Amino acid sequence: MIYRYDLRWLVVFGCNLLLLWLSALANQRLAQFSFLSWDYVSIHLYLGGLFVVFSGLYMDFRNGFISTALTGLAYDALEPVPFGTSLVLFGLIHAFLIFNRYRFSIQEPIFAIIVAFLSNLLLVIAISSLLIGNGSEPALMWLRLLIDLIISQIVLAPITPWFITFQIVVLKIFRFHGENHKNVNSV
DSSP states (O other): OOOOOOHHHHHHHHHHHHHHHHHHHHHHHHHHOOEEEEEEEEOOOOTTTTTHHHHHSOOHHHEEEEEEEHHHHHHHHHSOOOOHHHHHHHHHHHHHHHHGGGSOOSSSSSHHHHHHHHHHHHHHHHHHHHTTTTTOOOOHHHHHHHHHHHHHHHHHHHHHHHHHHHHHHHHHTTETTTTTEEEEEEE
């Protein structure tokens, strides 16, 4: 008898890595531009809330947590935060979504956008609070973070439905489907 392993976490993690790579490319491109003619203020997109939405709303706890944890570690490797910060914050938001998703209407795409907005807002506030305390000019840093947050939220609106649909399609390509998330080829 051949046992097939449930690798949904790997598929979702791969999708998250693709989005992480695309957002890193966008941030690299946006770093060349300045905002309001200030040379030291460039735009930085933060899409951390989007990485948790699919795992928290549409996957079981085990597979969703594995993909969220790995995504948090990958995000920590690329961002200037202490290692493990995104892992813990992504894990907390994932746990909140898992234990409260029965209250949500996850079939509505607007709900995923709202969850991504709120998750992104909470993550930006948490990470900023940890990092800005020792800065030389905290008022300017908060202004910059507010501008980054507004632009990130504007970008999140059209990306969220696309990314959720993309993950669903990729899971179907690998023959994972349905509410019970069982593999079509499982023995």
